[in-house]
Amino acid sequence: MRKMLPGFGVVGTPNSVRAYVPLLKSYGFRVVALWGRTKEDAAKVAAELNIPxxxxxxxxxxxxxxxxxxxxxxxxxMQAPIAVKALGIGKHVICGAPAGPNQVDSLRMVNAAKYYPRLMSLTIYGLRFLPAIDKMKQLILDGYVGDINVCEVKVHFEKAKRDQFDWMCDGTMGGGLLNEIGSDIIDVIGYLTGQRATKAHGMLKTFTKQTEKIKGIREITSDDFCTFQIELDQGSCVTATINGHIPGPFQQEIMILGNKGRLIAKGADLYGQKNDQSKESLLHFDPINFKEEERHGVSEKTRTLIPTPYLKGIIQFIEAVKEAFDKEEERQSYCIDPLLRYSDPQITMRNKLYLACALVLVFCATLALCCDEGVCVSIVSKCLLIKSCDCDMTSLKNCTCCKDCQLCLSKLYTECCSCVGLCPKPDPDDDLQDGSTIEDLHDPIPELFNVLTEQPDIEKRWTTFSHPVHFDALLYKPNHGILDLSKDIRQEATKDNYGSELNCTVAFMSQCYSLRKCKESCKSMGAARYRWFHDQGCCQCIGNNCISYGLNSPKCLQCPPQDEETENQLQEEVNKLVENSVVEEEEEEIDEEFDDEDDDLEEDIGINELKTVG
Incomplete structure (x- = not known):
């Protein structure tokens, strides 16, 4: 009798799920449950994929x-709390890429996986399961390239534009090419070379900040161009460029160059060239087998969502997972041997931690907004190893290790607390002049504010901006870690509570106001709160539906003057005033000279008259 494979529960409804679920079913796995952010999303995807x-x-x-x-x-x-909870109740966990927003979350997942060693805990980095990469690894071990000197990676494609704003548009929530593709690249480089990153330098750029469907005051912050360089622990160097602005088919080249030759994985094919050869030779050819992919439920839409090398790797990954469970008689038991072929013996979540650290290293080198690596690396490593800073810091009130962590960091607490997530990251651009004053107003009148801001003001006394409230952005707090899944927070922020529109509306006064006048003006409009920007004197009145304190940047029309023409006009007026004052001073001096001459003339006439009389 054939063993029944374990049942899958899928958490999340991204587009990639439409590819994963048919693949799992084609290999005999049962997909029995699905979680979605809303009931509507979950019901729609479940009906589409036939999930009960x-x-x-x-x-x-x-x-x-x-x-x-x-x-x-x-x-x-959201990955860390869900994965940790699943492992805690005895469920196997397969976690999708990217690696997460920070290394602290990954460390929690690693510790949970180590605590339950009998449970499967894997990350879907399918590129290392690609047959061409597997062949490449074997040739490197056989000495085809000799000692590895340089690893060069080029990825060219046209990044698809998002239909709506979600986490993939937000760099702080894990979106961007560094996380989406760069994490796979760093993983496969570590797998091929057997080395780990020690130094990194990178640059992330967001060229497409708005699209036809994502525009207005909301902007895309996830990177669409990425380049980074990494130095490995045995002296090898890595250079990678991921460009999401090149139309045409997806192109990827991974080259490993040594002192004896080179290997190049072009898409799903492998080429090689020894130093004594004049041209490259094809070592592994892996064409697209459309009939085989259709048998696995791969559609044309799936091919547009997942590039061919990654899709082939994911298919091999699922096949290895199936083989791991087939080797054991019990439904929930598995054998690690089929997976060891593609990894070190310490597979599972530990590699996820390394990738998270490497990504953070590149990201910090790019933005220079993280803790001082040179100062903090030693003390932070020590505190993490002795588990002084190894706890959930989502709620600082219930933080079980905060006291031990700050004692471990000792005199370097201020410099290094942000490295472990105990305090916010330092902002080098932070300045008191760039700050603002905020205050909640008593007895707001939402109806009045809505009437005043519903249409543009004819007299241009204020300018109105509106944007929809985004649940994920509200619930995720980068400075405090991860979501609290102990209660369903989303039930507190629903359309029933905040209305059908769920729009946050703010009004910027056109003229510069004092703090007192800003407060009085916003109160007269029925606003729920106000925000007054220190440097500009710009006043922002915030509606009742806004969860936060409005927009972070001033947008007052005439405060201060923004265009060069207005500044030039003001400068001309100042120059005229200066010229007029100079002319008036010269005229006064001339008048005084004439008065003096008249006085002298009168004195001379008087003296002559006296002489005549005498």
């Missing part, structure tokens, strides 16, 4: 008796 159970409560999926494996495909900032 769906919910917007993650606990209902985790505790489902038919679910043995949790596939975490949601946004990166």
């Amino acid at each position: 159970f769906h919910s917007s409560n993650v606990d209902e999926v985790l505790l489902n008796k038919d679910v043995d494996i949790i596939a975490v495909t949601c946004a990166p900032h």
Whole structure:
């Protein structure tokens, strides 16, 4: 009798799920439950993929008796709490890429995986399962390239434009090419070379900040161009460029150059050239087998969502997972041997921690907004190893290790607390002049504010801006870590509570106001709160539907003058005033000279008259 494979519970409804679920089903896995951010999303995807159970409560999926494996495909900032909770209740976990927003979350997942060693805990980095990469690894071990000197990676494609704003548009929530593709690149370089990153330098750029459907005051912050250089622990160097602005088919080249030759993985094919050869030779050819992919449920839309090398690797990954469970008789047991072929013996979440650290190293080198690596690397490593800073710092009130962590950091607490997530990261651009004063107003009148801001003001006394409230952006707090899944926070922020529109509306006064006048003006409009910018004197009145304190940058029309023409006009007026004052002073001096001459003339006439009389 054939063994029944374990059942999958899928957490998340991204587009990639439409590729993963048919692949799992084609290999005999049962997909029995699905979690979505909202009931509508979960129901729609579940009906499309024929999944019997769906919910917007993650606990209902985790505790489902038919679910043995949790596939975490949601946004990166939500991965850690879900994976840790799943492992804690005895579920296997397969976590999707990217690696997450920070290394602290990855460390929690690593510790949970180490605590439950009998449970499968893997990350889907499918590129290392690609047959061409597997062949490449074997040739490197056989000495084809000799000692590795340089690893060069080029990825060219046209990044698809998003239909709506989500976590993939936000760099702080894990979006961007560095996380989406760069994490796979760093993983496969470590797999091929057997080396780890020690130094990194990078540059991230966002060239497309708005699209036809994402525009207005909201901007895309995730990078669409990425380049980085990494120095490995045995002296090898890595240079990678990921360009999402080149139309045409997806192109990827991974070259490993040594003192005896080179190997190049072009897409799913492998080429090689020894130093004594005049041209490259084809070592492994892996064409697209459309019939085989259709058997696995791969559609044309799936091929547009997932590039061919990554899709082939994911297929091999799922096949290895199936083989791991087939080798054991019990449904929930698995054998690690089929997976060891593609990894070191310490596979699972530990590699995820290394990737998170490497990505953070590149990201910090790019933005220079992280803790001082030279000062903090030693003390932070020590505190993490002795587990003084190894706890959930989401709620600082209930933080079990905060006291031990600050004692471990000792005199370097101020410089290094941001490295472990205990305090916010330092901002080099922070300045008191760039700050603002905010205050909640008593007895707001939402109806009055809505009437005043519904249409543009004819007299241009204020300018109105509106944008929809985004749940993920509200619930995710980068300075405090991850979501609290102990209660369903989303039930507190629903359309029933905040209205059908769910729009945050703010009004910027056109003229510069004093703090007192700003408060009085916003109160007269019925606003719920106000924000007064110190440097500009710009006043922002904020509506009742806004969760935060409006926009972070001033947008007053005439405060201060923004265009060069206005500044030139003001400068001309000042120059005229100066010229007029100079002319008036000269005229006064001339008048005084004439008065003196008249006085002298009168004195001379008087003297002559006296002489005549005498």
